[in-house]
Amino acid sequence: MSAAVSKKTVPTVGASTFVYLVIAALIASVPWFTGNVFYFHVGIMVCLAAMATSGLAVIAWVGQLSLAHAAFVGLGAYTSVLLVTRLGLPFVVGLPAGALVAGAVAYLIGKPLLRLRGVYFVLITFALNELFRLVMLEFPGVSGGSSGIAGVPKIELFGLVLAEQSQVYVFTLACLVAVTALLYLIRNGQLGRRFAAVEENPALAESSGTPTARTQNLAFVIGSSIAGFTGAIMAHYIGFISPETFGFQLSVSYVIILVTGGRLALWGPLVGAIFLTPLPEFLRGALEYQHIIYGVILIAVLRFLPQGLAGLSGQLTRLKGDRS
Amino acid sequence: EETLKIGALVTLSGAGSSWGQGMLRAAELAAEDVNKDGGLKVGDTSYKVQVIPYDDSYKANEAVTAANRLVFEDKVKYIIGTVGSAPILAIQPITEENKVITMTLGFTAEALSAEKPYTFRPNPTTAEVAQPQIDWIVANKGIKTVGALFPKDETGQAIAKDVGQAYANAGAELSAVEFFERDRVDFIPLLTRIVAQGVDAIELDGNSPVTAGQIVQQARDIGFEGVIIRTGGPATQDIVNVAGKEATEGMFVHSAYDPGVETAAAYEKRYTETYKDQMNGFSPFFYDGTKMLFKAMQDAGTVEDTDAVKTALENLKDYDGVLGTLNWTGAERYGIAHQLDSPFYIARVEDGSEVIVAKCTSQGCE
Amino acid sequence: MSNDLSIRNLTVNYGPVRALHDVSFDVPEGRIAALVGSNGAGKSTVLKAICGMVDPVSGTIQVGGETVPSKPGAALRRGVALSPEGRRLFPALSVEENLFMGAYTVSNRKARDEMLERVYGYFPRLKERKRQAAGSLSGGEQQMCAIGRALMAQPRVLLLDEPSLGIAPIIVAELGRIIAQISQSLGMTVLLVEQNAQMALSLASTGIVLETGRVTLTGSGQDLLASPDIRAAYLGL
Amino acid sequence: MNSILNVEGLSKRFGGLAALSDVSFEVERGHISGIIGPNGAGKTTCFNLITGTLSATSGKVVFDGREITGLPPHQVVERGLARTFQAATTFPKATVRENILRGALLRHPLGLGSSLFGGAAAREAEAAGHASVEEVMRAVGLTEHADQIAGTLAYGHQKRLGVAIGLATRPSLLLLDEPAAGLNPEEVDRFGAILQDLKRDFNLTILIVEHHMRLIMKLCDHIVVLDHGEKIADGQPEDVRNDQKVIEAYLGAEHVE
Amino acid sequence: MSFLIAQSIINGVILGTLYLMMAIGFTLAFGVMRIVNFAHGEFYMIGAFLTLIGVKWLGLPFPAALVVTVVMAILLGGLVERFVFRPFRADELSGMIASLGLAMILQHMALIIFGPDPQSFPSLVSGVYRLGDLIVPKSRALTLGAGVVILLAFYGFLMHTRMGRALRALVQDQEVASIYGVRLEIMYPLGLGLGVALAAVAGGLMAPLFGVSPFIGGTPLLKAFIVVILGGLGSIPGAALAAILLGLIESLTSSFVSASAADIVTFALVVVVLLVRPSGLMGRAEA
Ligand SMILES: Nc1ncnc2c1ncn2[C@@H]1O[C@H](COP(=O)(O)OP(=O)(O)OP(=O)(O)O)[C@@H](O)[C@H]1O
Ligand SMILES: Nc1ncnc2c1ncn2[C@@H]1O[C@H](COP(=O)(O)OP(=O)(O)OP(=O)(O)O)[C@@H](O)[C@H]1O
Ligand SMILES: [Mg+2]
Ligand SMILES: [Mg+2]
DSSP states (O other), rough: GOOOOOOOOOOOOOOOHHHHHHHHHHHHTTTHOOOOOHHHHHHHHHHHHHHHHHHHHHHHHTTTOOHHHHHHHHHHHHHHHHHHSSSOOOOHHHHHHHHHHHHHHHHHHHHTTTSSSSHHHHHHHHHHHHHHHHHHHHHHHHHHHGGGGEOOOOOOEETTEEOSSSHHHHHHHHHHHHHEEEHHHHHHSSSHHHHHHHHHHHHHHTTTTTEEEEHHHHHHHHHHHHHHHHHHHHHHHHOOOGGGGGHHHHHHHHHHHHHHHOOOOOTHHHHHHHHHHHHHHHGGGGGHHHHHHHHHHHHHHHHHHHOGGGGHHHHHHHHHHHHH | EEEEEEEEEEEOTTTTTHHHHHHHHHHHHHHHHHTTTOOOOOEEEEEEEEEEEEEEEHHHHHHHHHHHHHIIIOOEEEEOOOOOOHHHHHHHHHHTTTTOEEOOOOGGGGSSSSTTTEEBOOOOHHHHHHHHHHHHHHHHHHHOOEEEEEEEEEHHHHHHHHHHHHHHTTTEEEEEEEEEEEOOOOOOOHHHHHHHTTTTTOOOSSOOHOOOOHHHOOOHHHTTSSSSEEEOOOHHHHHHHOOOOHHHHOOOOSSSTOOOSSSHHHHHHHHHHHHHOOOHHHHHHHHHHEEEEEEHHHHOOOOOOOOHHHHHHHOOEEEEEEEEEEEOOOHHHHHOOOEEEOOOEEEEETTTTEEEEEETTTEEOE | OEEEEEEEEEEEEEEEEEEEEEEEEEEEEOOOEEEEEOOTHHHHHHHHHHSSOOOSSSSEETTTTTTTTTSHHHHTTTEEEEEEEOOOOTSSSSSSHHHHTTTOOOOOOHHHHHHHHHHHHHHHHHTTTTSGGGGOOOOHHHHHHHHHHHHTTSEEEEEEETTTOOOOOHHHHHHHHHHHHHHHHHHOOEEESSOHHHHHHHHHHHHEEEEEEEEEEEEEHHHHHHOOOHHHIOOOO | EEEEEEEEEEEEEEETEEEEEEEEEETTTOEEEEESSTTTTTTHHHHHHHHSOOOOSEEEETTTTTTTOOOOOHHHHHTEEEEESSSSOOTTTTTTTHHHHHHHHHHHHHOOOHHHHHOHHHHHHHHHHHHHHHHHHHHTTTTTTTTGGGGGGHHHHHHHHHHHHHHHHSSSEEEETTTTTTOOOOHHHHHHHHHHHHHHHHHHHEEOOOSSSSHHHOOOOOEEHHHEEEEEEEHHHHHHHHHHIIIIIIIIIOOOO | OOOHHHHHHHHHHHHHHHHHHHHHHHHHIIIISOOOTTTTTHHHHHHHHHHHIIIIIIOOOHHHHHHHHHHHHHHHHHHHHHIIGGGGGTTTHHHHHHHHHHHHHHHHHHHHHHOOOOOOOSSSOOSEEEEETTTEEEHOOOOOOHHHHHHHHHHHHHSSSSSHHHHHHHHHHHHHHHTTOOOOHHHHHHHHHHHHHHHHHHHHHHHHHBBBOOTTTTHHHHHHHHHHHHHHHOOOHHHHHHHHHHHHHHHHHHHHHHHHHHHHHHHHHHHHHHSTTOOOSSSSOOO
């Protein structure tokens, strides 16, 4: 029974935080060392995955696991793409609108939805994600139907078109830093305390004055907005969206990133995305074996790092401690 | 000797992998041909052709990542792929901008256009084959009404339109059309409804081989005795596997090649012997397509300047492929002549095998 | 008279915290022993160690002269059943199914059904509620079910962790009689952890006092009941 | 009479079972009142109905002059009516201090902005919260366990922590469901004294469910007795203790003095 | 019209029973073992292949091939429990992710071994039973009959035997179950083995109807999800009700509205049911 060893981290900006920041900065600058466009592309994908998963993490902090996250990424994507392509609005309007619409939808469905807990929530969100996909397919006038929408304009910030992958990378990196900072603030403030209370014991939390429904809904709205925000960037970077893009598999991939990264750790989404997003690239050469190897790695990580990759450093320290 | 890298961005996992594998192997066999003779001679240089296969899992996002890697990391100038429509649309911004020539299977009409000069499609789509084949069948079998089931995706919807138009032109009517969600395995309710409308024939075009097989089996199960037609997309063997010989007896299918044509039969033989596996019907198109690409490089005298190669490829006339005489067409339909025009056949299924009953070109069948 | 349960030098750690130091005591066959001590003294830990729910650092546990390995289930196969702290019923199973789970290893159907009737006799409320999901019982009803479940195993050694917790006074008195009766007529050896030291010690032939993980006093139940220290510390007199 | 809580005709059915039928009583401000009754009598159900954890089949609950029937639990707490649970109920992965702090949040709330971005208000609230936590910990005797993870506490300590979390919400009426279960008689006595102190220091009214008769009889100003979901007696400890129905249903012969 | 309605109802009930079979192994793993088993569909696929191997390669009669499939599947399930799920017994979420990994491994192994193309499966029976104008394909009637027998046997085992009870108890509190003598090392693999066997037998039974390829697992997984959500966690009667309902909806909407409406109606129903009755049609309240 070692389940009881997690601790509420008291915010201390000490040496270790500094070390982490330096490491993070080093990792972030890898694409420049190589100078290869492909590395910038992978870097962008890592940032996008980490951002979307951060949204999922916020929802996980209140003890809920959403399999509808891809649908919210999709909502953001479609919102922004439609605003930009149909109404000719600039991306800088489409981006926040994407986040806003995703958040608004989360707010509307959150109340009835969040009465469900645990696996039921997992399952209903799965159904919702499918529903999103089916509904989008049903209205091709809006969504482009199954053909999707191709030729989405590139990201443009106040007249500056981000045509190069390296530029997009800088932009997504900045967004990721902002999202991570937001997560940090949530977690270390009163809100984080409420989230944790709801996660650990909702009945007690409710009875000691935390409005669990509203708190969960807030987390759901924040998380889904982050998803929508990510979706908008993703759509304009990839340049193509279709309902299939935001299927259940994408939701699952975020869940995998979250759990392997560390479900309750602040750095979980980031660490998970840095590890898992480029992983297929290392395995690509193995072709038909690549998915088998991926599956094995996934199971091994879960098996040997139950706290996720973000728990790795803690586990190592403990190991060292045991030896000495 | 130098190396010429060709990307094979195809689907190797999930439901599209039948096609993906057929395309990849076509490229490999084509590469083997030139490598065997000491490499591809372009100008004064001999290139050893290396095929770099990547899997896109039939997903747009994956395809974009793989395309980025092929174009920027592996620095390929030629890509065989993608299988799917969504992936090709998703990677075109990268490939077109970087002047990478792609040969896609994607059935979407949008894949080819004047704005996308580096994309070619070396296989006919329903749009090309439907009319002549349907004209022939409608005339020969006296069909008035036809029922059809299509998957509710890009390909299914495009095909439904083309096929419906073709039947109308041929003087029949596609009177009962159903779209269904992928993953569906039970078609009895839909077939019940279609059969209740008293259709003369059921059209299978646009469905994956497995689905087509299930539809055939279930249609026969509920007692449908009319004609079953598969207009486009070679998949007879798979359909027979799923539905059984009994149910498929007398079905009319599209066939990409006539085993009577020697070169085609030889390719199939080589394929099955090399890979110990039955050949996917699209494979020969991509074998020919890759070979045409090689020829274009030789004609252009360069592998680097894809503009020149592209022009050379466009200029290939009456290319003598394993499937017969091949040309580019499609200027009317797509605004650019990057669509392969090849002969094809109508076959009747007898005891699980195809028996050719008519030979067609885009002009008509006999 | 042989000792049915014999604990020798039992030491248990929870991570860096030592919960039990060198605990030793014996319970003679067919007798009742009471283990008393304040919150956090380590009483429940003793019972968990016997059942293999925690791994001792050192020490041995013997039942009927045989050493019990520290593995869940091992104690049961040597005839030890526990009614655990916090009831820990199987909440989605019905009351009766919970009781049957107690008799999981009892292969004699007749013996099982006799014991079931006996348990229902002790706690008629359980019979009224036998189809109700155990998780929706009231606190006291759950406690009865947990005791009944342990009885259903027909153990030679019965471990009860605070059986009177949450039980109404009228049933507490009844509970005392039941425990005395199962020890006498069924010949079970009982190790009783209780906050209600008055009841426990008056039933027990042996009393063991645990303080911060150490045995500080053992003696007959009567002697301990009479001891002024005990009266002050545990009986509130 | 100056009552802080009025329960009027409260009933609850679970399928065919009437767990509580038409129960009415009042709790006087500043008093310690008790609910007793045999196992399954409906005491916990009654608490659940008052605090909104369950919704009543019928009946009405008035707290501090305002009806609170049907309000969700967190609103009930916000109005000053807190409860503890019968089973040991904590935030098991957090420390004792953090547990209590989560209860204390209620009286030191922050807006979304200052919760996220700190500032003087946040620091002040945080400090006030911590001060309040220390006070509560001292009152229930958990100070020495302040940094232990709640899930690893001994049972008795977990129960105390439950009371502490309730107290931290600074209620005017505190409902305690068997708070002394798992304490030995000496500790029960001490706990009784603590309750008296709490009542005075925190200006509390207390409604308590307990099976420790000594505690109940000594502590309570007023007692309600439930049996089979119905109120069978209601009055001063002496009256209740000598009520024949109560003796038969609940106390048993032993307690007749 | 009334003919079409009657026929649709028959089709729907048959279809529902097929769905129930696809779902039941998942329900077991989910409701009893608390594993959201994303590899369920792959086990179905493996069952289909095992039966295919038995019938086509070993020349066994179909029932014998099915029995071999069940035995192999139980063994496979036991092994998988031992080497994949064991560390996650107390952790639903990690178990779920592990099952995703497992699904990838299994599907791609099948892809490598058998190739992507569908395999031919000899059909067992052909023709239809006719009740007046109404039609029941014999092949489906056969599968249906076998399925119902298997389901009833399984339900009896789970609800009314000592082992079944132990399985259900285990998941609620493995520590207490084990101190009452339930052997975890046997029961966990057995429980998962049974779930896998149920999936595999469904695959084997439906192979003649729907064909065999490495990708046939998607449908049963999806249907299982829906059936479980609708029916309620771990409730077998609930699953039965949900599956029949699903079959009827699909059949009736497909016959009278359109096929794509059927899917939207299905998912909308799922959402509505869960909002009204969060624990599913017949589920218990706790989640
Ligand atoms: N899982 C655990 N991890 C760490 N410490 C623990 C754990 N369980 C118990 N402890 C500690 O071990 C000590 C003994 O606990 P135990 O539960 O045996 O006490 P007890 O005598 O049964 O108390 P109570 O009368 O309150 O039930 C306590 O200090 C407790 O905090
Ligand atoms: N969800 C439920 N479903 C069915 N019956 C229930 C449910 N909850 C409680 N009950 C029943 O209602 C009755 C009252 O329960 P309650 O918990 O209120 O009793 P109590 O007075 O608190 O008893 P105790 O002193 O044992 O804690 C009990 O008989 C219990 O079995
Ligand atoms: Mg204890
Ligand atoms: Mg109670």
